[in-house]
Amino acid sequence: MRVPLPWLYEYCDPGLDVHAIEERLTMTGTKVEAILRQGVEHTEGFVVGRVISAEQHPDADRLKVCEVDVGARDGAHATIVCGAPNVAGGQTVAVATPGAVLPNGIELDRRKLRGIVSEGMILAEDELDLVAGAERAPGIIVLDELMLDAELAPGAPLAEVLPIATDVLELEITPNRPDCLGVYGVARELHAATGAPLSEPPWVADPGAEGALGAAEVIVECPDLCPRFTARVFEDVAIGPSPLWLRARLAAAGQRSISNVVDITNYAMLLTGQPLHAFDLDRVAGAKLVVRRAGAGERVQTLDGQTRTLDDEMVVIDDDDGPTSIAGVMGGARSEVGSDTTRVLMEVATWSGPNIHRTSWALGLRSEASSRFEKQLQPEQCMHAQAVAARLMVELCGATLLPGTIDVGGAPAEREVIRLRQARVGALLGLPIERERQAEILRALDFTARDAADGLDVGVPPLRRSDVTREVDLIEEIARIEGLEQLPATLPARRGAAGRLSHAQRVRRAAEDALVGRGLHEIVGWSFTEPSLLDRLQVPAGHPLREVVAIENPMSDGQSIMRPTLIGSLLDAARHNVARNGPDVAIFESGTVYRAGGEEGLAREHHGLGALLHGHLGARTWGGQEGAEAGFFAAKALLESLLGHLGVRFTVEREEWPFLHPGRSAAVHADAQLLGLLGELHPLVSEQWDLDRAAVFAIDLGKVAAAAPEVRAFVPFGSFPPLRQDLAVTLPDAVPAAQLTATVREAGGPELEDVRIFDLYTGEQVGEGRRSLALTLTFRAIERTLTDEDVAPRRKRIVDALAAIGGELRG
Template sequence: MRLPLFWMTDYVDPGLQPAKLAERLDLTGTEVDRVFTHGVTALDNFVVGRVLTREQHPDADRLSVCHVSTGEGDVAQIVCGAPNVAAGQVVGVALPGAVMPDGARLKRSKLRGVESQGMILAEDELAIGLDHNGIMVLDDDLQEGTPLADVLPIATDVLELAITSNRPDCLSIYGAAREVHAATGAPLNPPPWLEDPGIAGELAGVNIEVQAPDLCPRFTARLFEDVKIAQSPPWLKARLMASGQRPINNVVDITNYVMLLTGQPLHAFDWDLVAGGHLVVRWAQDGEKMTTLDGVERTLTSDMGLICDDDGPTSIAGVMGGQRSEVQPTTTRVLMEAANWDGPNLQRTSQRLNLRTEASSRFEKSLAQEIAMWGQAVSTQLMLELTGARLVPGTVDVGGDGPPPKTIRLRDEKVTGLLGTEVPLGDQAELLERLDFGVTDTGDALEVIVPPVRRNDVTREVDLIEEVARLWGLDKLPSTLPAHGASGRLTVEQRLRRRAGDALVGAGFSEAIGWSFEAPEMARKLRFDAPAITLRNPLSEDLSVMRTTLLGSLLTSVRHNVARGREDVRLFEEGSVYFDRPHGRELTAAEARSTPLPDERMHLAALMTGRLRPASWGESDPPAADFFAAKSALTTLLGALRVEWSVVRGSDPFLHPGRAARVIVGGEDVGWLGEVHPGVASEWDLGRVAGFELDLGPVLPHANFVPAYEDLTSFPGIRQDLAFWVPADRTSAELVEVVKGAGGKLLRGVHVFDVYAREGQTSLAVRLEFRAGDRTLTDEEIAPQRNKIVEAVRSKLEGELRG
């Protein structure tokens, strides 16, 4: 929106240069796109002159030779082509050296052989109007030689504001003036709509019917008679031109002027062309047609609003009027309409008709119902002043004001908590009052009444805090370094994930990337019971649900490679899986009341099949990929992340019974390890497949980039081997955990090196390493620890030392 500063200063004068004012507005959240000068760029050589004589040009019928007094006894000879120039007129004159609005510099010249020492100006030559039919005739009491800029707004600074959709109140001169008042503290004059010459009550002879109140919450109208259509005065044209509007005639210019000043679009009907003296607001019918003011016939749909008379549509509601009832040079009766329309509907209508106007661009931002009567008040003043009209008593007002103002409590401690600095309560009140909020101080808080024009924007306490912050000065708020990592580099999580991938690549795996979508029958093939999220618009039926595991994607990739002759395959994938609720826990009360977003988890999975290494002359039959090979790869991975982990017996239905385990990190189950069940592998025509899958979410917090170090020692350690009979259902991991727990500080390592099974029992042999950093240990020193280990295995695992 353009904000001409000479118009704005009617209501507020901040006393700042345009660039400084733009900077201040930017700091308070009202963005200024650019600052420019409308009209001439240099004021020199533009003066008031008086035509002393006018004579016919000797060689041109349509030219006149005038002698013009330009002050201090100077007289300029000017050749003029205007038909209305006459002796005695006071006019605007551009002298040689004047720079015109288009950048051209005026020079002395000869026109048909007669020297011309300047130009008598028409309004379009100064960009304060469009009329070029004749020169401007100024007031007779003006003194020759007076700078023309003192008489006419031939050069005005303009701020072009980028108003966001939540601030339609700033799409008006007075609204922007209030924002300048709030930003600078400069005094604000009362709004121009406080004086309303209109009369309330029934308006005789005018019948308005609103059949679609959801489309039109408020419809107001006033009737003027004895209207005289003419050109608008220069001051009004200049304001419209500086605002980017084209002057047309006094009535149409009044509607545009009031819209720019108050933010309320108006529409003027030639009441004598409204059939039946009756207007109805209704929804259009599919295929209904009407011709708008731009001469285009438009086809409407049933979700578009219309204003109709007894002969049919006469205006597209809130967008553009129709040709049938437009104001013409012969118009004598005008119905001035100021209505309020549903914003989202206006936006859809404008888009579908490819017709966006200044009115629709305001209405689509959901204007307050109250400003309709603001527009009526100002337009009534101007209609009486500029058209010589007589106001018919009465005002149509269907719908009335909007809902009662909202009151919001603004707590002082909340302001301090969110802004990180104290803003005195009195200052908070003053800043909000500048924006026309009603404020009552209750001691530790403010009771704030939201004005109608901010009803849709300010709905919560935090919205008020935002208003306080931007006016107090965002530059005054303390600077705090961000808690998250700096941009432009990998986060800690990204670096750890990259290290995990590098570790698997180093272990001989290749990375695969699969779809996040899969077929609904994938869960059956994998024997998974986690419900999958169904897509509303799937790419195909085979990609219609979100995956809950990476296993299916990896099995598909392994089959693809095996089917093409690759017998020994090692693949891993890192990607997201999705659950329809927070996975692995119950919903909170808040989540149960709402519809939570899908739970997205980052997983890392790996699969291997075939031989662990190629056959050679020394090893003609290398071992096949199995549980222990997968565990070795997992050990490499978690070792690279420096994560302490363990495994417990698993029973997942997609894993081979007896060759399945769950991975434990930090006491939490984070995934599976084992061989894929032969029945599951056969669904992909595969043989023996082993692998693992981890949920990286709970794993990465336990990872560490920095390795743990201990002092080097020159003292030798003592290694001892112990073998235990334990029940067959006990695992080596359980044995290692018990041994570590009982071994004390001198026990530095435990390693299972032999397994032997017999009916009902398993023999597990472990190698223990004892070491001290300051001395050589003796067998007598470690004997008590060894005895504690044997006792712990006996009591906790029902095991016994093997003889």
């Protein structure tokens, strides 16, 4: 909301500079977002001038050469060439002299116009940024036609006569404070924040009166949605432009000028916070307004020329010819005030905030009025706005106010009273505040405060009744005005507090760190993905990955489901980087994945860890060394390091996944639990992302954490040297390496410390359908040095066991 400072000062002027006001308002809860300037930056060079003479320019039909008294000490007149048709001798005008800087940033200079040097400029309204260009009165400003109070001596500073340099506060009003959507409400805040006196409210002097009003009739059929409806009638209204001061003030507050009557409704709204609506009473059929719920499907044409379809939760205002406006949101075109209007019905009503909110969102129609009503204005505000508008209608439009006011609903008579326990204030804030001071702050904010046994009985001002309903709300009022700067900075007692990470959280960090240590970069992908991801991953119908969580109102189709796997975001990041930064990409992601069908209507979420390798792990160096090529075993080696680091015992078995190379695809298990998958991407999937050979793994970190020991127990080891023996064996292709090592381990007994495969050979020498594997066996005993003779029986058992699975010793 924009508040021009001079307007604010009419009600509360603390005599502080604008930055001090900014600081006080901001620190008491009315945040000043910006300080704007309406008009010129510097007022130097802008003066009052008197046109002595205005003669036709000898060489230009549309220009006049004026002699202007600008109050020069030597009495010399300035020669000014002026293009305005209304300039004439004898006028008092606004003049910019050379050196003055106009709002558009142009510095004025002496300038030749068709051969005559012009020593300045006679100004129009828009050249001073008093109003927007489209709303300017034609021609130059003629000051003596404005009926200003100020002395109009030539040479007098123009800023003393016109608001040519107005500071405007741009305020952030929090949604709980609709009372601050009016200048007077902000003035009250400034009063409480600074202690400067607050003038009487502008609605105290009301030219109108209560009582019956026969010129129109109002019926409210839905008082639940319309707690109060007031109306007054004005006759002999002369529609025309508003005076410059009003147009300038509205411009500074960010409002366009329309006509005097509409401007008055806007002015009253900006001052009181309460929207008003002016009907042309002669266009209200039957001079009767009926407030009712709309019928489902009912159509209304609004002021903006659009036809809107309503539902039965929305409220319309009818006259005898049907709906004229959507209540609280937008008026109808039919009864709009126009240039020929002479009788005005001024409507000021209170609507149900939630209902207006719903209507405005449902119609996609937000107006200045609806954005105010939806925050729940109070019935008392109706008469505030009526009083301000009535005074201006009489003053500015020459209108006659008919006696009486239609008032359906009225306002509650009593204030809510809340007990404020004095001790609670200090106990909640950590800063004790005297009861006297508490009462003083509350009274400045228009609360009443009466001494009670343990504190104060506080009466809530009507305009705050939605926001302040409990003791704690009063404590907030006191805290913000007393100043949160006063609070000491203390730490809580932290009884029983012991900051720690859970086992699962520590496992997650360790897993991430392990991959970073192996050269992988962590990415953070989008939780959102597109439904076609699953097609591109070749996931068949009915596959568990198809059980996705779908978003009802996504920002785009590309972000319309929640990812059921990390593979998609890894692929996206890989494509991005391969295209920009070259083929070597080693990345991982540690994040949540989602499947539909959790408990209580929620999703099944788990924290996954996925990695993708493409190109080589590490760039080629000058020595000719190159990192491992991204393939199944590079990914598996990473997974082995990772799970080994976490102490997880796991197995890897062939298993196909739709998006993996069918021959290079595996499931990772710990005991019976499936931890995740490992493999090379299916070439067709890689192609979808413009990638070459790539390998991935993806595991469920929650299950990994469950399988990882929280504490590792010491395993004793002896001081005797190991005995190493190599063994080469040929086996049928169908026997997996894991079976070979498991067989060897089992047969090798407790002294077989390690089995390592160090060579793999296939070819003619071992024959079709077989392969040769070479093993290093490491034997070690705790209590003695082993000899070849000691392990010979074990070696024999190993050879026998291998024979049982089709193994033959080589050479």
